[in-house]
Amino acid sequence: MEINYTINNLEEVAKTLLEHSKSKILLFHGSMGVGKTTLIKALVKALGSADDVQSPTYSIVNEYQGTPHSIYHFDLYRINDLEDVYNFGFEDYLNESDWILIEWPELVIDILPEDAQHVFLELNNDNTRKIVINNPKSKKTT
Numbered sequence: 001m002e003i004n005y006t007i008n009n010l011e012e013v014a015k016t017l018l019e020h021s022k023s024k025i026l027l028f029h030g031s032m033g034v035g036k037t038t039l040i041k042a043l044v045k046a047l048g049s050a051d052d053v054q055s056p057t058y059s060i061v062n063e064y065q066g067t068p069h070s071i072y073h074f075d076l077y078r079i080n081d082l083e084d085v086y087n088f089g090f091e092d093y094l095n096e097s098d099w100i101l102i103e104w105p106e107l108v109i110d111i112l113p114e115d116a117q118h119v120f121l122e123l124n125n126d127n128t129r130k131i132v133i134n135n136p137k138s139k140k141t142t
Contacts, residue, residue: 001133014042023115027105030121035129036103044071047099070098077104
């Protein structure tokens, strides 16, 4: 699935993404500044949270209270070694029924469930954004 959008219809895009996701684990790929955290803010709101969403670049993970489940927002940009991921108990989060939103997931791809939903963000030439939703571990769905 492919969606082109602007900041003006971000809430609608977030709802569409949640409706079409095959997993509660969403992996956000894209260059720095493409809008991953901005999209995650809209997703957290669509999941029923009134919490203030901030990038967890330094804390690695932020927790938000959604309805009815918690939402865990990871930013793995600063993580260089898989051992560091294990040291903070990352795999424990995967056993939950909560939403897991991961920016910069490349390091942990191999330890994630196969149904994790990949979301690729791109900046278009006209300053709109494009997301492509698929799951590379299974058949491509774009």
